[in-house]
Amino acid sequence: MSATMAEVPSTRPRDDVGELPATQRLLTRLMHRPLGVVSLAILVLLVVSAVFAPLIAPHSPNAISVVDRFHGPSSAHWFGTDELGRDLLSRLLFGGRIALGISFGAAAISTILGVLWGFFAGQAGGLLDELLMRTVDVVMAIPVILFALVLVAAFGSDLPTLIVIIGLLLTPASARLARSAVLAEIRSDYYRAAVALGIPRVRILFGELLPNAAPVIIARTALAAADAMIIEASLSFIGLGVPPPSASWGTLVKDGYSQIFHALYYVVFPGAVILLAIWALNTLGDQLQELLDPRTSR
Amino acid sequence: MVWYVGRRVGMSALMLALTSVLIFVVLRVLPGDPVTTLVGQTEGIDASQVAQMRHGLGLDRPLFMQYGSWVAGLFSGHFGVSYFSHEPVQTMMGGRIGPTVELTLVALLIAIVIAVPTAIYSAMHPRGVVDRAATAFASLGMSVPSFLAALALIIVFAVKLRWLPTRGYVSIVSDPLQNLKLILMPAAALAFTACAPILRFLRGSLGEVSEAPYIRTAEGKGMLRPTAIRKHATPNALIPTLTIVGMTVGRLLGGVVIIEYIFSWPGLGTLIVDSVFKRDYAVLQTSILFAAAAFIFTTLVVDLLYGVLDPRLKAATRESAA
Numbered sequence: 001m002s003a004t005m006a007e008v009p010s011t012r013p014r015d016d017v018g019e020l021p022a023t024q025r026l027l028t029r030l031m032h033r034p035l036g037v038v039s040l041a042i043l044v045l046l047v048v049s050a051v052f053a054p055l056i057a058p059h060s061p062n063a064i065s066v067v068d069r070f071h072g073p074s075s076a077h078w079f080g081t082d083e084l085g086r087d088l089l090s091r092l093l094f095g096g097r098i099a100l101g102i103s104f105g106a107a108a109i110s111t112i113l114g115v116l117w118g119f120f121a122g123q124a125g126g127l128l129d130e131l132l133m134r135t136v137d138v139v140m141a142i143p144v145i146l147f148a149l150v151l152v153a154a155f156g157s158d159l160p161t162l163i164v165i166i167g168l169l170l171t172p173a174s175a176r177l178a179r180s181a182v183l184a185e186i187r188s189d190y191y192r193a194a195v196a197l198g199i200p201r202v203r204i205l206f207g208e209l210l211p212n213a214a215p216v217i218i219a220r221t222a223l224a225a226a227d228a229m230i231i232e233a234s235l236s237f238i239g240l241g242v243p244p245p246s247a248s249w250g251t252l253v254k255d256g257y258s259q260i261f262h263a264l265y266y267v268v269f270p271g272a273v274i275l276l277a278i279w280a281l282n283t284l285g286d287q288l289q290e291l292l293d294p295r296t297s298r
Numbered sequence: 299m300v301w302y303v304g305r306r307v308g309m310s311a312l313m314l315a316l317t318s319v320l321i322f323v324v325l326r327v328l329p330g331d332p333v334t335t336l337v338g339q340t341e342g343i344d345a346s347q348v349a350q351m352r353h354g355l356g357l358d359r360p361l362f363m364q365y366g367s368w369v370a371g372l373f374s375g376h377f378g379v380s381y382f383s384h385e386p387v388q389t390m391m392g393g394r395i396g397p398t399v400e401l402t403l404v405a406l407l408i409a410i411v412i413a414v415p416t417a418i419y420s421a422m423h424p425r426g427v428v429d430r431a432a433t434a435f436a437s438l439g440m441s442v443p444s445f446l447a448a449l450a451l452i453i454v455f456a457v458k459l460r461w462l463p464t465r466g467y468v469s470i471v472s473d474p475l476q477n478l479k480l481i482l483m484p485a486a487a488l489a490f491t492a493c494a495p496i497l498r499f500l501r502g503s504l505g506e507v508s509e510a511p512y513i514r515t516a517e518g519k520g521m522l523r524p525t526a527i528r529k530h531a532t533p534n535a536l537i538p539t540l541t542i543v544g545m546t547v548g549r550l551l552g553g554v555v556i557i558e559y560i561f562s563w564p565g566l567g568t569l570i571v572d573s574v575f576k577r578d579y580a581v582l583q584t585s586i587l588f589a590a591a592a593f594i595f596t597t598l599v600v601d602l603l604y605g606v607l608d609p610r611l612k613a614a615t616r617e618s619a620a
Contacts, residue, residue, distance in 0.1 A: 134316075137313060138313055138316045138317055138320060139320070141313055141317050141590055141593060141594050141597075142317060142320075142321075142586070142589070142590045142593070143548050143549070143551045143552030143589065143590075143593065144552060145552040145553075145555055145556065146551070146552060146555065146570065146586050146589055146590070149555070149570060149571070149574045149586075150321065150324055150325060150574070150582065150586060151324065152574065153325075153574040153575075153577055153582065154324065154325060154577075226441070230443045233443055233445075233446075234443055234444075234445060234556050237445050237556065238556065238559055238571055239575075240574065240575075253445070253446070253449070257449060257560075260449075260452065260453070260457055261457060264453065264457060267449060267453075268453075271446050271449055271450075274443070274446060275441065275442060275446055278441040278442070278443070279437070279438065279441040282437065282440055282441045283437065283441075286437070
C-alpha cells in the first residue's frame with residue numbers, strides 16, 4: 001500500500017470536467033449529441049403518453065363496438081380499429097404502460113441485482129468470485145428467450161411475474177459488467193487510500209465506487225431495458241404475454257398479424273412503436289457508452 | 299496446446315452438466331406440473347387419481363432420482379416419453395433437428411455473406427455512403443426483434459407482392475425449389491438480426507486495426523490505403539470477429555424459436571413453444587438442453603479455432619509451456 005495520508009484528499013482522480021457529479025456531467029454531454037437528444041426525446045414522449053394514457057386516450061382501450069370493426073385509420077380512429085371495434089390508438093397507449101413498465105421494471109431489477117452480484121464477486125475475489133462468475137456463464141449459456149419460455153411455462157405470465165422473470169434473466173449480464181467496473185476501480189489510488197483509512201468496504205463500494213461507475217451502469221441499464229422489451233414483445237407475440245383483455249404492444253402485433261391479409265394497418269402501428277422504443281433505448285445506451293469511451297468522448 | 303484444448307473441453311462439459319441441472323431444477327421445483335394441466339381438462343378427478351397419475355409419470359420419485367434417470371436416458375438414446383402424446387421424445391425431436399439446423403445455417407450464411415464484404419468496403423471508404431448506410435442498418439438491426447423483421451418481410455413479399463408463401467415446409471430432398479422459396483423469408487428475417495452484430499464488430503475492429511503501425515508502413519511504402527486495409531488489416535480483424543459469429547449463433551438459436559413459430563417451420567423451436575403451452579416437461583427439458591448444448595458446442599469450436607488461427611495465442615501458450 002503506497003498511498004500515504006498526504007495523498008488521500010484527491011479521492012476522485014477522474015474528475016477533470018468541473019464540479020458536477022459524474023452522472024449529471026454525462027447528461028449534459030449527451031445533450032450535445034443529435035442521436036442522444038432524439039432517442040431521449042422519443043423515450044420521454046413514449047413514457048409520458050403511457051403515464052397519461054387515461055387522460056389522452058380518445059376511447060376506452062377495451063370498449064367493444066361491433067359496428068366499428070376493422071375501420072382503417074380515420075379522424076375518429078387515428079390508428080384504426082381492431083376485430084372487436086376497439087380503438088387501436090387507445091390500446092397502444094395503454095399497451096405502452098405494460099410494455100414500458102415491464103421493460104423499465106426488468107431493467108431496474110437486473111441493474112440492482114447485477115450491481116450487488118458483481119460488486120460482491122469483484123471485491124470478494126478468489127474462489128467466491130470464480131463461483132459467482134461461473135454461475136453467470138452457465139445462465140448465459142442458454143439463449144435468454146428459451147429460458148424465458150421455461151420460466152413462463154412454470155410461473156405464468158402476469159405483470160409482476162414477467163417483470164421478475166425478465167429482470168432475473170438479464171441480471172447475469174449486468175453482474176458481469178458491474179464486476180468489471182469494480183475490478184477497474186479496485187486498483188485505483190482512491191480505493192486503496194479509503195481501505196487504508198479503515199473506511200468500511202460497503203461504504204467505499206456504494207459511497208465512492210458506485211458513483212464513479214454510475215455512468216457505465218446507466219448505459220447498461222438502457223441496453224437492458226431494450227433487451228427486456230424485445231423479450232417481452234417476443235413472448236407476447238407467441239401468446240405468452242400478459243393475459244387479456246389488457247394487451248401489450250407485442251400482443252397487439254400478434255392480433256394484427258392474424259389479420260394481416262385484410263387489415264394491414266393493424267399490425268403496422270404496434271410494430272412501428274415497438275421498433276421505435278427499442279431503437280431509442282439501444283441508441284441511448286450506445287450513445288452513453290460512446291461518451292464513456294475515452295477514445296471517442298472528446 | 300493439448301492442455302489448453304483439454305481444459306476448454308472439460309469446461310464445456312462442466313457447463314453442460316450444470317446447465318442440465320439448472321433446466322431440470324427450474325422445471326421441477328416451480329409450481330404447475332403436467333398433471334395439473336392434464337387434470338385441468340377433465341372434470342371430477344379426485345386426489346388419489348392425481349397421485350396415481352403422478353406415480354405413473356414418475357413425478358413422485360425423489361428429484362435426484364428423476365434427474366438421474368433423465369441423464370442416464372440421454373446417454374443411452376432414450377430421451378423420455380412425452381406426457382401427452384406418449385411418444386418417445388427422441389422420435390418427436392428426430393425429424394425436427396434437420397429443419398432447425400438448415401434454417402440456422404442458411405441464416406448464418408446470409409448474414410456473413412452480407413456483413414463481411416460490407417464491413418470491409420465500409421472500412422476501405424470510411425464515412426462514405428456505404429459506411430453511413432451500413433452503420434444505420436446495423437443500429438436498426440440491433441433494435442429489430444426478429445419477429446418484426448419477419449413481419450416486414452411478410453408484408454412486402456407475401457401480402458403486397460404475393461411472391462412467397464408465409465408458412466409451410468418441404469424437405470430439400472423432395473422439392474429443392476419449393477424448399478428454397480419457403481426458407482427464404484424465415485432465413486432472411488433471422489439473418490437480419492444476426493447480420494448487425496457481425497457487421498458492427500468487424501467494421502469497428504477494422505477501424506482499430508487500420509490505425510496500426512503496419513498499415514501506416516504499408517501506406518508509406520506506397521500502397522493505397524484501401525488496398526492496405528483489404529490485404530493487411532482484414533485478415534487480422536477477421537479473427538476476433540469469429541467470436542462474435544459464435545455469439546451470433548446463440549442469438550440465432552433464440553430467434554429461431556420465434557421465427558419457426560411465425561412461419562410454422564416444423565423445427566425444434568415450434569416443438570419447444572408447443573411443449574411450453576402444454577407444460578410437457580419431458581419434451582421441454584430435452585429440447586432446451588439440446589439448444590443449450592448446441593450453443594456451448596459452438597462457443598467451444600470457436601474458441602478452439604481461435605487458438606488455431608491466431609498465431610499470437612499459439613505463441614503465448616508455447617511460451618508459457620516452455
